[in-house]
Amino acid sequence: MSQxxxxxxxxxxxxxxxxxxxxxxxxxxxxAGAGRPIDWLKPLEESSSTQGSAASSPSLPKTPQQLAAPxxxxxxxxxxxxxxxxxxxxxxxxGAGGILEKDVVLTLAQAVQARLEQMGLRVVMTRNTDTTxxxxxxxxxxxxxxxxxxxxxxxxxSGPVGxxxxxxxxxxxxxxxxxxxxxxxxxxxxxxxIGWQGLSQRLAQLLQVEFSERLRNSPELPTGAAVYQLRxxxxxxxxxxxxxxxxxxxxxxNQLGTPLAQAISRAVAAFRVVYQxxxx
Amino acid sequence: xSKRARIAVIVLAALVAAGIVDLPRLYRQxxxxxxxxVSEEAEQHAVLQPPVPATSAATEPVPxxxxxxxxxxxxxxxxxxxxxxxxxxxxxxxxLAALIAGPTDPNERTLPPAASLLEFYxxxxxxAVADFSSELATELPSGIQSEQLAVESIADTLAANIPDLRRxxxxxxxxxxxxxxxxxxLTGYFILQPPSADATPPAPIHPPVPALTGPGSNGKxxx
Numbered sequence: 001m002s003q004x005x006x007x008x009x010x011x012x013x014x015x016x017x018x019x020x021x022x023x024x025x026x027x028x029x030x031x032a033g034a035g036r037p038i039d040w041l042k043p044l045e046e047s048s049s050t051q052g053s054a055a056s057s058p059s060l061p062k063t064p065q066q067l068a069a070p071x072x073x074x075x076x077x078x079x080x081x082x083x084x085x086x087x088x089x090x091x092x093x094x095g096a097g098g099i100l101e102k103d104v105v106l107t108l109a110q111a112v113q114a115r116l117e118q119m120g121l122r123v124v125m126t127r128n129t130d131t132t133x134x135x136x137x138x139x140x141x142x143x144x145x146x147x148x149x150x151x152x153x154x155x156x157x158s159g160p161v162g163x164x165x166x167x168x169x170x171x172x173x174x175x176x177x178x179x180x181x182x183x184x185x186x187x188x189x190x191x192x193x194i195g196w197q198g199l200s201q202r203l204a205q206l207l208q209v210e211f212s213e214r215l216r217n218s219p220e221l222p223t224g225a226a227v228y229q230l231r232x233x234x235x236x237x238x239x240x241x242x243x244x245x246x247x248x249x250x251x252x253x254n255q256l257g258t259p260l261a262q263a264i265s266r267a268v269a270a271f272r273v274v275y276q277x278x279x280x
Numbered sequence: 281x282s283k284r285a286r287i288a289v290i291v292l293a294a295l296v297a298a299g300i301v302d303l304p305r306l307y308r309q310x311x312x313x314x315x316x317x318v319s320e321e322a323e324q325h326a327v328l329q330p331p332v333p334a335t336s337a338a339t340e341p342v343p344x345x346x347x348x349x350x351x352x353x354x355x356x357x358x359x360x361x362x363x364x365x366x367x368x369x370x371x372x373x374x375x376l377a378a379l380i381a382g383p384t385d386p387n388e389r390t391l392p393p394a395a396s397l398l399e400f401y402x403x404x405x406x407x408a409v410a411d412f413s414s415e416l417a418t419e420l421p422s423g424i425q426s427e428q429l430a431v432e433s434i435a436d437t438l439a440a441n442i443p444d445l446r447r448x449x450x451x452x453x454x455x456x457x458x459x460x461x462x463x464x465x466l467t468g469y470f471i472l473q474p475p476s477a478d479a480t481p482p483a484p485i486h487p488p489v490p491a492l493t494g495p496g497s498n499g500k501x502x503x
Contacts, residue, residue, distance in 0.1 A: 086462075090462070092422060092462075093421075093422035094422070101422070155423070156423030156424060156425050156426065157421040158347075158352070158421050158429075159352045159353060159425055160352055217352070219353065223353070223428070225424065226464055226465035226468070226470075227424055227463055227464065227465065228463065228464065228465040228467075241423060241424045241425060244423075245422070
């Protein structure tokens with residue numbers, strides 16, 4: 001082998017080693033990228049496949065950290081976002097005989113959905129199957145709907161069987177000392193409800209009046225409470241808790257679907273007028 | 281025998297003698313340890329909730345807020361005879377320990393008996409911090425109403441019995457948590473207001489009272 005061949009062989013060897021090093025570095029980078037926390041929007045894209053009708057698939061919000069402040073312009077209520085609470089690995093309350101809150105609320109929500117769709121309203125379900133969803137994922141589905149209200153359904157374990165209570169988020173006195181830098185005209189994602197508190201309270205009042213007439217032992221007035229799920233919702237939002245998971249049978253709870261659907265549809269119909277004026 | 285060997289023997293003999301003299305005391309210690317009839321649970325409870333000294337000379341009726349058995353979803357005040365400490369921190373510990381201990385009617389209970397108060401602090405400007413064990417969340421009956429009543433009973437009992445308290449922060453195992461047990465928001469501070477004299481929980485606002493003017497509970501969340 002000549003001296004020039006020897007030099008060429010060295011160059012080829014070094015080039016091969018360099019290429020191997022680059023390939024290894026690229027592989028390591030790709031592997032590290034796969035281990036990063038998943039972007040929070042990604043599961044929302046996946047979860048959108050669990051929506052009810054194809055027409056109701058929500059679009060995703062562009063800015064997860066901040067939202068535009070509510071406008072006072074006249075509007076028409078078009079959509080009801082129904083949220084069967086819990087689901088998947090989060091079973092919610094457990095009743096005797098294996099009754100699970102996550103199953104009962106899904107059945108009840110589907111009964112309500114059918115009634116609202118008969119009224120000509122568009123209904124978006126946060127889940128139609130036994131799916132695990134975070135607060136943020138549910139809020140993202142709701143917040144992507146223009147001119148909508150959000151109703152989350154729960155089953156409690158302490159009240160008289162067959163009664164229902166409605167809750168709206170009560171921020172009370174707010175101390176403006178937020179963690180993030182405030183942007184003019186925007187509100188933080190986890191305080192999205194603050195601009196809607198009055199309308200949420202009004203919706204809760206209308207619902208509770210209907211419940212008191214149709215579901216025995218239900219109070220006439222709603223309750224202001226710090227229900228976490230509601231604070232991230234950028235539209236009128238309420239939580240309804242049906243009692244109670246310790247009912248004698250799951251049929252007892254499922255039978256509440258009809259009066260519940262009637263009450264919610266009547267309240268939503270009345271709320272449409274309130275919503276249009278924009279005043280609680 | 282050399283001089284060194286004799287010294288070593290003397291030292292060893294002295295040590296053996298000292299051991300024999302000390303043997304009865306060691307025996308008593310071993311027997312004493314064996315006699316402590318404390319279950320592991322009771323031992324943990326004693327560590328978590330050491331007895332709080334009461335400095336009042338006499339007992340006094342102390343309003344405690346538990347669930348109303350006759351009006352579901354509401355609280356009612358029940359006077360309990362207690363010797364309350366004059367020190368507000370000790371007083372807070374006494375009140376929350378009594379709240380956990382519960383009422384005579386178990387249906388009026390708002391906090392699970394397995395829960396423990398880990399610590400209670402008072403910060404400047406009337407800020408109270410109550411740190412509970414995780415059982416407060418895990419053993420609480422599931423639901424919005426159960427969690428709401430638990431928070432309100434803590435807030436109302438403290439507000440009614442400790443003057444000048446203004447805010448309450450609830451921690452679980454020393455940490456701020458998002459919710460108590462999946463529903464009620466614990467990320468902020470609850471505003472404390474002395475409950476009304478009739479001891480009924482605050483009524484939600486009647487329509488058509490304008491929104492944002494009234495609370496639904498004494499424990500309102502602020503951030």
